[in-house]
Amino acid sequence: MEHINRRALLKILSAAPVAASFALTDAEAQQAHHLAEAARQTATRTGVAYTPKFFTPAEYRTVRILSDLIIPADERSGGAVDAGVPEFMDFTMVDQPARQVAMRGGLAWLDLECQRRFDKTFVGATDADRHAVLSDLATSGELKPGLTHGQAFFRSFRDLTATGFWTTKMGFADLGYMGNTVVVKWDGCPPEALKKLGL
């Protein structure tokens, strides 16, 4: 995959319809995936950024910051950006066009809210400002008035971040998913789990 560079990726992606009114075929999806993955690895090595297909550059900066705030790196695994969540989201927006308006509109809503509160975009806001907005949107308790649209967007974005993160090798290792393999003898619930459940 060494020879596949960013230019090759752009060529593939620009061949897809700009309005993205059609989902990708399986073959196109696979090709885009491999190229995006290669480009991401190249980008990590060389510092050249992935160029999104759906998101504008400004939107993409928000997506990167927001997804990493939702699932950050910690002592056990990397964060959303390390796991390629922004690239996954970009792919999904092209693959599932029905999601596009809500995503674009939600990101715009977020910027408007930050403008209103801090006179800055989400990207331009300080860490403390971002946390103030996110705490309001992410709460499982009482919602402040006027935030229902932001909450709906945030929940959907959070769920998509989770899919993008936990469905990776990194996510599987973190969760301890140990299946998808040949089991010669199925033995049911293991003793240590039985003990924990008091069975």
Next chain:
Amino acid sequence: MQIIRSRTLYDVCIVGSGAGGGMAAKVLTEAGANVVMLEAGPMWNPSSESYMFKWAYDSPRRGAATEKQQFGEFDAAFGGWTLEGEPYTNGTGSQFDWFRSRMLGGRTNHWGRISLRFGPDDFRRKSLDGLGDDWPITYEDMKPFYDRVDALVGIFGSKEGLPNDPDGVFLPPPKPRCYELLIKQAADKLKITCIASRLSILTQPLNGRMACHYCGQCGRGCAQHSNFSSPSVLIPPAMATKKLTIVNDAMAREVTVDESGRATGVAYIDKNTGRENHVQARIVVLAASACESARILLNSKSNKFPQGLGNSSGNVGRYLTDTTGLNVQGFIPKLMNGVPHNEDGVGGMHVFMPWWGDNRKLDFPRGYHIEPGGGRGMPSFGFMGNVHNHVRAAAAMGVTPSGPGYGKTLKDDYRRFYGATVGFSGRGEMIPNKDSYMEIDPSVVDKWGIPVPRFHFKFYDYEINQAKHMQETFRALIAEMGGTPMSEMPTRERNYGLAPGGRIIHELGVTRMGNDPSTSVLNKNCQAHDCRNVFVADAGPFVSQPDKNCTWTILALAMRTSEFIAEERKAGRI
């Protein structure tokens, strides 16, 4: 347009390659018949085309659905409730969602392998309580065929001696998963029968097929044929006789008849060329799925049969039913922070609850069974979706609140809540009624010009009261497990959450069998009353829709019908 007519005269033309068509092909070719099979979709071979062992991250979609694979991109079944170029319609105020799978093996590539034979009462409901109708055959007539299907296909289960859930020829069942042990404990407390499930998955090698390796991915098609699908179990022996010709991408339009009213073959569209073809056969077996077979009969209009073939009584399309269904998810604190281990198991539940109640003491006349789910499955698209419901449920159970709903504490929530939810799906019996039927839409055709079905569907209080009982039972089970439901109980206005007709994908009854030609389409051998050389071998002939999933009875009935055809041929009667 020129019609391409085949010169070969086959003994039998079978329309469809699923459970019914596959079984008919096996039995009839082995009996020496020259058989042609029409399949509306592509060929499909699980050995080479299954997505078994793919990781979610092997695909950029992470397993999300596509238009072609509506149950996720790794699912074996091509098809869904909508197909490009193949519309159907609903009558005013009605909703019936029609699922079709277009591929070799049809919907045997899409199902839970839940293989429940019907019980003695299921064949004589009207005699027992006056509702619905009796079948023209009994459990005793069917038992030998069920036993032979068990031995041929393979099924695991446990001998229980339950009166209306008869035991079969079982392979040993797999041990329950951790959460299934908790479910059984709760069911025992509530006096709900909970036993080993009965799935057509091999826990021991059988008839040259390998035993299951417990990857939990039956829905993707098994590359080593350890579960049942028609292309894994029925098509290969039929092909081995060298008497089976499969014509794929062949969309059957009508059964043709001669002036005497005898079927002469089937007209179909070659989907690759768009041209109309005709195949000649002495006998026609329709196994295209209940509503597709009924559609073909209704579209087979001739001078002899102006209302459609087999429809002199006007009964083709009547008595459409689907299984009733709804599900409830529960959050179970005891399952939090589970011990990491491989919990995949077979592709489906290891325990289930057959109907345990006494309807004489309840406000609904028919039962349901419960299919539990849960566990530490492979994360894929939609993983722990609506995480706020998990967080809310945990808070309601007094689990220490996590944090602001994002960041490090949220990440920890995913970790501790993974595998801590269980689900209960109810699958119940619907009684056939006069308001639920299909007919041919007078103005809409599909892209090949074939008139399409129009559905009418209505649940009665029988089903709605049953749904209420399901909701209450599942919530009681969740409470007994020390958990909390993750949704409010739906109101009566919303039918207590009952899925719309067709959503459980058990359409049946539209070409029902019976002894009286004025009230049924087929006789007790699934032979059209009006036309001796036309048979139906899918779930169309069923007279009732027991809560038990229909595939096992399709297989057993198709075996019985096909052996009848073979005998009649031998005797020179058809």
